[in-house]
Amino acid sequence: MKHAVLFCLILLIIFQTDCEQREQGTGKQRKRIHQRRLRKSSSLHHRANRQLGNQQTAAAAEATLPTTNSDYSVEENLESLLSPLGVESSYNVLPGKKGHCFVKGMIMYNKAVWSPEPCSTCLCSNGRVLCDETVCHPKTCPYTIKPEGECCPICSDAEQRESIDLLHKQVKPPQMEMDQIVIKEALQSEEEEDMKEHMEHKKETSGPTTLHSDEERVEGKLRPEEERRSARQPLYHGRGEEEDDDEESEGEGEKEEEDAIRGDVFRMSPKLMPGTPRGRPRLPGSCALSYKTISCIHAAFTQIPPITAPEVTSLELAGNSIISIPDEAFNGLPNLERLDLSRNNITSSGIGPKAFKVLKKLMRLNMDGNNLVHIPSELPSTLEELKINDNNLQAIDEESLSDLNQLVTLELEGNNLSEINVNPLAFKSLKSLSYLRLGKNKFRIIPQGLPASIEELYLENNQIEEITEICFNHTRKINMIVLRYNKIEESRIAPLAWINQENLESIDLSYNKLYHVPSYLPKSLLHLVLIGNQIERIPGYVFGHMEPGLEYLYLSFNRLSDDGVDLVSFYGAYHSLRELFLDHNDLKSIPPGIQEMKALHFLRLNNNKIRNILPEQICNVEEDEDSALEHLHLENNYIKTREISSYAFSCIRLYSSIVLKPQKIK
Incomplete structure (x- = not known):
C-alpha cells in the first residue's frame, strides 16, 4: 500500500x-x-499617426484656445485664434485651387500620380495626397534578384544563375544544400555578409568583371587588355587581399576613374538587368544619391561640384555658399528635370550666359534666397516652374521671360518689383501660366499685362490702393485673388473691376482699409475673406446678385455691431452660406436671420458682447430636422449659461460641438 x-x-x-x-x-x-x-x-500605426497628425495637433490646440474643427472642412485651414486684446488674427482660410495638392513647394494637379521613391506611389485626390507602398508579388522561380532602382525582385535568367552558382561554390553556407537555397537566404550567412561588404568597397575601387565564354576567347573577341584584366581580377577576393587592391587602385589614377564609371564587379550585363544604370556616379563625400536624385544640401560648397551622371534627373544644392554658375557647370548632368539652388549666394553677374543651356529637359528651377538682381537669361524653354523668391530683383523687361511658353508656375515674392520696373509686356509670352506669386514687393496697383491663362494671383504684402476697371479685363480664367495686407478701401474698387468674372471664386481682402463689405463683388464668388479690417456694416443685398451663392464668409476681427447687421444683410446667401465667422466683433446679440440659413454648418460668434440667447435666434424648433448646423462657438461673451433655454440649441445634433465656456464676467 x-x-x-x-x-x-x-x-x-x-x-x-x-x-x-x-x-x-x-x-x-x-x-x-x-x-x-x-x-x-507598427507600420500601419505609423501611417495612421501620420494621417491623423493634423487632427491631433488641432485637438491639442482646442484644449487651450478655441479653433475650428479641421475634420469638418478640408478646404478650411485655420490657425489658432489669438487673444482679443488688440492682437491680429492669424487666420489663413482661403483654400487652394480646387483639387490641387501642394507637395514640397510643388503643385500637383488633381488625379496626378507620381513616385517620390522607387517603392511608393502617390495620388492627388481632390486636394489630398494619398501614398501607398508597392506590394511585390511572390516569385515562384528558384533564383531572384533585385535590380538597382527597382522595388520588387525579378527572376534571374540562365547567365545570371550561372554567376550566382559560381558565387555559392566559392562561399558555401555550412550544412545547407546548394539546390535548396536562394540568394536572399545565402546573404544571411556571415561569410556572404563579408563578401557583400567587400563588393560594395570594390564598386569604387575596381573595374567590372565580365563573364566571357570560351568561344569568345577562341574567336578573339576579347581585346588583350580586357583578357588580361579578366585574368587578373577574380570574382571574389578574400579579406586579406583588400589592402593590396587598394594600393594598386591608388597607384593607377586613370584606371580608377574608368572603373568608377563602369561599376562594381558583381553587376550583370545591362541587357540582363533592365533599368540598371551603367555605373554609380562619383560624388563628393557630403552628397548622397537616392534613386535618380543627388542631394548635396548644407554641404558647405562654394561652387557647383563637378558631377558626371547622365541618368540623374534631380539635383539638390540648397543651403550652400555657391556664388557663381559657370557655363560648363551642368555638362555632366544633361538629363536634369529638377534643380534646387535655393539659399545660396548666387549673383546675376556670376551666372554664365550659357549656364542653363545644356539642360534641355529641365522643368523645375528653384533659386529662392539668392542675390539675383534680374532673371537669368537663356533659361530652358521646357521650364514649367520657376521660383526666384526672396532675392533682389530690380526689374523684369520684355525679354526676361520671352521663351518660357510652357511655364505654369512663377514665384517672384520678396523682391523690389513694382509697376515702374515691370514692363507691361513682361508676361506676354507666358501662354501656359496659371499660378503667379508677386507678394512682398512694392506694387501700388495691380500689375498690367497679366496673361489670359492666369488662374491664381497672389499680391499680398504690397502697397496696392485701388482696383481699376481694366485690371482683370483679359483674365477670364482667374479663380483666386489674394490681396491681403494692402491699403485698399471699398470706395477705390471700381464697380466693373471684377463683377462680370465667371470663374472667380475666392477673394482675400484681409487686413486692408475697408469700412463696409465691398459692393459689386464677382457673381461667381464662393469664398470671401475680410478678416482684420475696420468693417462696421454689411450693406443690404450686397450678396444678392451672386450665383450659385456665397458659401464662406469670414468677418472676424472687425467692428461689427448690432446696428450694422440686419435681415437684408445676408439676402442672397441664406440658401448657400455654409460657414459664417463673426467672432471678435462688437455684437451684443445674435444677428438676425441665422435660423434662416438652411445650409449653415459652422457659426462663430465667440469674443463678442452677447448677453442673451433667445429660443429661436439660432434654431427654428419647427424645422430642427432640416438644420445642417454642426459647430457653434459662443465662448468669451457675457452669457449666463444657466439661463439659456433648453430649446436654444435643439437643431444641433451633437452638444459636444457647442462651445460655451469660458464666459466673461462684468
Missing part, C-alpha cells in the same frame, strides 16, 4: 512538471506571436 501511494506521488510530480513546461512553452510562443503582430501592425 505504501509503495502504491509513493508511486502515485511520483507520477503526480512528473505530470505537474510536464504541465508547467508546456505552459511556459505556450506562453513563450504566445509572446513571440504577440511581438510579431506588434511589429506587423
